[in-house]
Amino acid sequence: MEVGRLPISASQRGKLISAGYTTLSSLSSVSPSDLARELNISDAEAAQILKVASHGSRLDGSEGGCAAINGAQTAWEMLHEEEMFPRITTSCMDLDNILGGGINCKEVTEIGGVPGIGKTQLGIQLAVNVQIPVDSGGLGGKAIYIDTEGSFMVERALQIAEACIEDMSESDGLLRKDFKACQLKMHPNNILENIFYFRVCSYTEQIALTNYLEKFISEHKDVKIVIVDSVTFHFRQDFDDMALRTRLLTGMALKLMKLAKAFSVAVVLLNQVTNKYTEGSFQLTLALGDSWSHSCTNRVILYWNGNERYAYIDKSPSLRSASAPYSVTSKDCSHVWDWDSDLEFIF
Amino acid sequence: MANMVISEMDLPRWIANIFAARNIITAKDALSLTEFELMEFLDVGLAEVASAVAHISEIVCPPYQTALSLMEQRVQNEHLAGHLPTRLKGLDEALCGGIPFGVLTELVGPAGIGKTQFCLKLSLLASLPVSYGGLDGRVIYIDVESKFSSRRMIEIGMKSFPEIFLMKGMAQEMGGRILVLHPTSLSEFTESLQQIKVSLLQHQVKLLVIDSMAALVSGEYEQGAPRQHALGWHVSFIKSLAEFSRIPIVVTNQVRSQSRDEACQYSFQVQSWDETKDDRMRYDSHLVAALGVHWAHAVTIRLVLESKSGQRFIKVAKSPISPPLVFPFNITSSGMSLLSDDGFELTGPDISTIHCQGHNDIINFVGESLQ
Numbered sequence: 001m002e003v004g005r006l007p008i009s010a011s012q013r014g015k016l017i018s019a020g021y022t023t024l025s026s027l028s029s030v031s032p033s034d035l036a037r038e039l040n041i042s043d044a045e046a047a048q049i050l051k052v053a054s055h056g057s058r059l060d061g062s063e064g065g066c067a068a069i070n071g072a073q074t075a076w077e078m079l080h081e082e083e084m085f086p087r088i089t090t091s092c093m094d095l096d097n098i099l100g101g102g103i104n105c106k107e108v109t110e111i112g113g114v115p116g117i118g119k120t121q122l123g124i125q126l127a128v129n130v131q132i133p134v135d136s137g138g139l140g141g142k143a144i145y146i147d148t149e150g151s152f153m154v155e156r157a158l159q160i161a162e163a164c165i166e167d168m169s170e171s172d173g174l175l176r177k178d179f180k181a182c183q184l185k186m187h188p189n190n191i192l193e194n195i196f197y198f199r200v201c202s203y204t205e206q207i208a209l210t211n212y213l214e215k216f217i218s219e220h221k222d223v224k225i226v227i228v229d230s231v232t233f234h235f236r237q238d239f240d241d242m243a244l245r246t247r248l249l250t251g252m253a254l255k256l257m258k259l260a261k262a263f264s265v266a267v268v269l270l271n272q273v274t275n276k277y278t279e280g281s282f283q284l285t286l287a288l289g290d291s292w293s294h295s296c297t298n299r300v301i302l303y304w305n306g307n308e309r310y311a312y313i314d315k316s317p318s319l320r321s322a323s324a325p326y327s328v329t330s331k332d333c334s335h336v337w338d339w340d341s342d343l344e345f346i347f
Numbered sequence: 348m349a350n351m352v353i354s355e356m357d358l359p360r361w362i363a364n365i366f367a368a369r370n371i372i373t374a375k376d377a378l379s380l381t382e383f384e385l386m387e388f389l390d391v392g393l394a395e396v397a398s399a400v401a402h403i404s405e406i407v408c409p410p411y412q413t414a415l416s417l418m419e420q421r422v423q424n425e426h427l428a429g430h431l432p433t434r435l436k437g438l439d440e441a442l443c444g445g446i447p448f449g450v451l452t453e454l455v456g457p458a459g460i461g462k463t464q465f466c467l468k469l470s471l472l473a474s475l476p477v478s479y480g481g482l483d484g485r486v487i488y489i490d491v492e493s494k495f496s497s498r499r500m501i502e503i504g505m506k507s508f509p510e511i512f513l514m515k516g517m518a519q520e521m522g523g524r525i526l527v528l529h530p531t532s533l534s535e536f537t538e539s540l541q542q543i544k545v546s547l548l549q550h551q552v553k554l555l556v557i558d559s560m561a562a563l564v565s566g567e568y569e570q571g572a573p574r575q576h577a578l579g580w581h582v583s584f585i586k587s588l589a590e591f592s593r594i595p596i597v598v599t600n601q602v603r604s605q606s607r608d609e610a611c612q613y614s615f616q617v618q619s620w621d622e623t624k625d626d627r628m629r630y631d632s633h634l635v636a637a638l639g640v641h642w643a644h645a646v647t648i649r650l651v652l653e654s655k656s657g658q659r660f661i662k663v664a665k666s667p668i669s670p671p672l673v674f675p676f677n678i679t680s681s682g683m684s685l686l687s688d689d690g691f692e693l694t695g696p697d698i699s700t701i702h703c704q705g706h707n708d709i710i711n712f713v714g715e716s717l718q
Contacts, residue, residue, distance in 0.1 A: 008393075010387060048392075116665035144411075149645065149647075151667060155668050197411060198411045204375040204379070207404070208405075211378075211400060211408075215405065232644075236641060248381075284611065284612060303616065306695065
């Protein structure tokens, strides 16, 4: 029933149906005052219902013969847009390569791994790297860091900021861009100033913050990345109703995707691991269940391979499954200085 | 924040009444339903529901800070930018000053390796006056296994800080600042925690030690999944306690042998399972930290104490601010002391494994130190 799909309250819907209006086309030819009389509601309310109904029928294309559907984009336009936004580098060349250049804006990327593998490190690195000025190939944006576990250590952020500035002045020197570098010498404190830090203490606050982000980002238009560290923590305990948990998580994921698309920000969600019994044995897998695994666009798993840290692209619509080594040094997450190391391709 | 009442949020009168009539009292109730569900439940249009939810979210949402103001706050207001020095030079350097405030630090290792000794020394350090490098505050020591020995603590104090402890009445005052609790069950522990939260600021508590966390659940459940969820609430509570009061919380953990059921590989790794790894596991006493992977994620700093070929080591296994360093140590009459302040780096997952060889040495130490 078409009227059943309109975003109006249940009692309004009930009145429409009992008055005989079940399809959108039946509403297209009635005037607000007639409708108000038949349903016994105010003129203003009737006008609003008709407005919603006409919006609904336009989306359906039931008027027939519309050239473009409201809100759609052609694939060609999307390709151009993608090329316009540079990706956010992870400071690790191999990792950037398998990611197609870095973390993509306008998409939600999930990064998971065992404790101590470097998820928070990567999160902080991205919060710093998004601030690399446009002249040096970055986005020159700000970062929102949502900390649900209290693992954000300011001292480490300072270390990474200092290392980033060092790297930038080195590479600027190599490319002989000294005339600009002298003027725009960044200070680590500037970098720290551009990281907006939120500390979330319960899942209610996490949901409230996700709802509030839209308003926040429209007020701070230069935010280019939102990092949630970790998205799992508050959803892993005292949830007796698993169905509710799934609904809340899906709702949250959809809102974040909408945010990423609408404001062209990158959303990075850090996840924990858990054991899962499949194919006769226990295996490690990312937490929050199977339905959550569908929610994010891209999924990267950080793991130990022998004595080295590796990253594996588990799921991506445009990148192939591949692994790359990375390391966490006292300065930053950098690449392994071994040009002979080859990328493992796992299918 | 989650329990804020909707009626006090300045929503338009008519919608606030509807929320109340449908028994949606707190923000948590409202935000646990999707907007579509709320629309159906409250019989209100989508636009109104969306704006009410946006309004509630804005109020419940935590405030933000820039990372810079966070740093300035800590550097200005806190002792040594928020660290409790352990007086072990190498370890303090690795941890950027000492045990950090506001987060959980875990000590894990086999029995008798020195976890309680370390905790005793830390308790002492926290109670010392600021002029001697302490925090000049009270310490709450939750002693689950009755391992706290005041005699041993005074001995450590006498040997490490003779100039303070030989002064008249100091030993009594320092001892008086350390409050020891002996919960005998998980529910007693829960109650104590809630009491602690209330009296934390009032009584100037500067350190909380829980020795040991694993013992609280080991008596009550079988191994495996139930254990993780039993502590779920406590983990969140203790973490939020650490954060809001900005004190260091040190927790000790036990070890257990790894069951065959435990996973250590992802599904995409199974194809490249190494045969040699399997052999190595059989020769080593394969120990893992108790309390599972959920707990391992929750702690911020994990210090592994182990014994290999008769020598004890303390390893910084998980820390966002330090490289994976290993220091050899000894337990002497003045507590733990490092044999070398320049630890060596241990890359790879071995930093988290726990060895327990050369056990005899450990069991005899108690006799030696009290002579």
